[in-house]
Amino acid sequence: MSIHERNQLTGPATTGHEWDGIKELRTPIPNWWLITFIITWVFAIGYLVLYPSFATTKSFAPGFLEWSSKQELNEATQQARELQANWRKQIVATPLEEIEANDELRRFAIAGGQAAFNENCAACHGVGAGGQIGQFPSLNDDDWLWGGKISEIRTTIRHGIRSADEDTRVSEMPAFGGVLSAEDIAAAANYVLSLSDRGRGATRESMPGAAIFADNCSSCHGAGGDGGREFGAPRLNDAIWLYGGTVDAIINQITQPKMGQMPTWEGRLDDVTIRMLAVYVHTLGGGEM
Known part of the structure; x- marks a missing residue:
């Protein structure tokens, strides 16, 4: 020291x-x-x-100012709802077919529908609504199982496909495995694949699967494979396939068909949101008036 x-x-x-x-x-x-x-x-x-x-x-101790981020969010949300109230009333009051004719109302509906789609539908159909082969249908093409009119899209959203809703859309393809021989199923599959080939022409009718298709499939899918939207039978004479466009995939579908399920959104989403969703999906591509 x-x-x-x-x-x-x-x-x-x-x-x-x-x-x-x-x-x-x-x-x-x-x-x-x-x-x-x-x-x-x-x-x-x-x-x-x-x-x-x-x-x-x-x-928690609220503090003398009694401010919180949750309260601020609630106030901002309430303010946004008040600003949107007039537009939402117009969405309900305007027939669906006329919403797209009103530019301002159409923009509001598409913006709201896209937000609702990303939150509720994108998990299956994808953010871009491109779907997934073998799982979920694409919504941005012109192929519609139950019709592409905006009112038909709204019905599908409200009641779903094969859901618990009593008004749900229901279609069922029978399993032909055990009903038809493996050779007949293969022949039918080759014929179905030929329907999307515009170059086959009259030679298609001479294929072994033509008669099998006419006897077992045409009642739902149509003689030319045009499908039946009134009961959800898919079109077969285009190049759009949900469960794959190869002979093996078609054989599997004929033998033991896959059939997806879509939940009903009525009761989960309010009518305004469902209407905006219908408008948004309708504008994605190929929608009918």
């Missing part, structure tokens, strides 16, 4: 501690640092007093 002395270069006195010739100085904390430290404490205490703090598992 050394005797207290003052450093000749910097001025502060030493503490009396020395290690290997290095002496510890009594250098005071800079005033700017001390002032900053005090300010931070004052700010922290003021923040605790004014704003929410000291949370527990059941509650």
Whole structure:
């Protein structure tokens, strides 16, 4: 322990501690640092007093200002709803077919429908509504199982496909495995695939599967494979396939058909949202008037 002395270069006195010739100085904390430290404490205490703090598992101290981000969000949401109220009333009051003729109402409906689609429908149909082969249908083409009119789209959204709703759309393709031989199913599959080939022409009728298709499939899908939208029978004479457009995929579908399910959204979404969804889906592509 050394005797207290003052450093000749910097001025502060030493503490009396020395290690290997290095002496510890009594250098005071800079005033700017001390002032900053005090300010931070004052700010922290003021923040605790004014704003929410000291949370527990059941509650929290609201603060003298009684402000919260949740309250701010609720107020902003309420304000947005009030601003949208007039447009939402018009959506309900305007026939669906006339909404698209009103540019401003159409833009509002598409914006609201897209937001609702991304939140509720994109999980299956994709953000771009492109669907997924073998799982979920694409909504941006011109192939509609139950019709592409805006009113028909709304009905599908409201009641779903093979859902628990008593008014749901229902269609069922019978399984032909065990009813037809493997050879007949293969022949029918080749014929079905040929329906989308515009170049086959009259030669298609001479294919072995033509008679099999006419006897077992044409009652639903139509003699030319045009489908039946009144009961959800898909069109077969285009290049759009939900469960794959190969012979093997068609054989599988004929043998043991896959049939998807769409939930009903009536009761989950209000009528305004369903209408906006119908408008949005209708404008994605191929929608009928």
